[in-house]
Every structure is written in structure tokens, then in C-alpha cells.
Amino acid sequence: MFFSLIAYMRWHYSEALHVYLRILKNFWWFTVAYFSMPLLLKTLFVPYKRMTETRGESVGSWLEAGVMNTLSRLVGFLVRLTLLLVGFVALGILTIGGVAVYALWLLLPFVPSVLMLTGLLLLSQAVLI
Secondary structure, eight states: OHHHHHHHHHIIIIIHHHHHHHHHHHHHHHHHHHTTHHHHHHTTTSOGGGOOOOOOSSHHHHHHHHHHHHHHHHHHHHHHHHHHHHHHHHHHHHHHHHHHHHHHHHHGGGHHHHHHHHHHHHHHHHHHO
16 A cells, blocks of 8 residues: 555656646647748738739829738738737647646646545544534
8 A cells, every 4th residue: 555655756747747738738739820920920920911002103102002001011010910810829828727737737646645635634623512
């Protein structure tokens, strides 16, 4: 019994932590890939859906194409920036949750002992009353 407890503690604080960190790394990779963050950063100022106007020979068509191309780039920038922000928020939530679960994992083996001591204290107080 005692040997299995030592073996469990060794696994809990060594191998299991490495596996957990590998899983957390996979979740990070998935989140970055899901939101296509590297691609969004590379194409941040590309026109939305690559919609551009060709310039004509007159000044009016040249100005019209310039305004439309600028608006298309602005819309593309806003859409990509929104997706990037949502991706960074998801990474932040993942990081905070990952750190919280990591801390809980470190404290988890002590929970049964604390609960047993609390139960014994409550029982001893009930007997004294």
C-alpha cells in the first residue's frame, strides 16, 4: 500500500505534469491554428476578400477606385483585427484556465487528507457537545 502511494505521488508530480503541459501546448497550437493567427498577421492590410477596383483613365474613376480600394482595405483590416483580438482573448482564457488547473493538480493529492482531518475535527466537536 505504501509503495503504491509513493509510486502514485511520483507519477502525479512528474510524468502527469509533463503530459498535462504537452496537452496544454496542443490546445495553444490548436487555438493559434483555428484562428489562423500567423496568416491574419501577414495579411492584415490586404483588401477584404481581395476586392479591388481597377483604375480608369479619367480622374473621377481614378479617385473612385482609390476610395473603394481604401475602404476595402479598411474593412479587411477591421475584420482581421477583430478575429485576432478574439483569438488573443481565447489564448488568454486558455492560459488562465491552464494555470488554474495546474495549481489544482498540484494540490489535489492533499484534498483527501484535509477532508479526513476536517471530518475528524467535526466529529470530535460533535462528541464534546
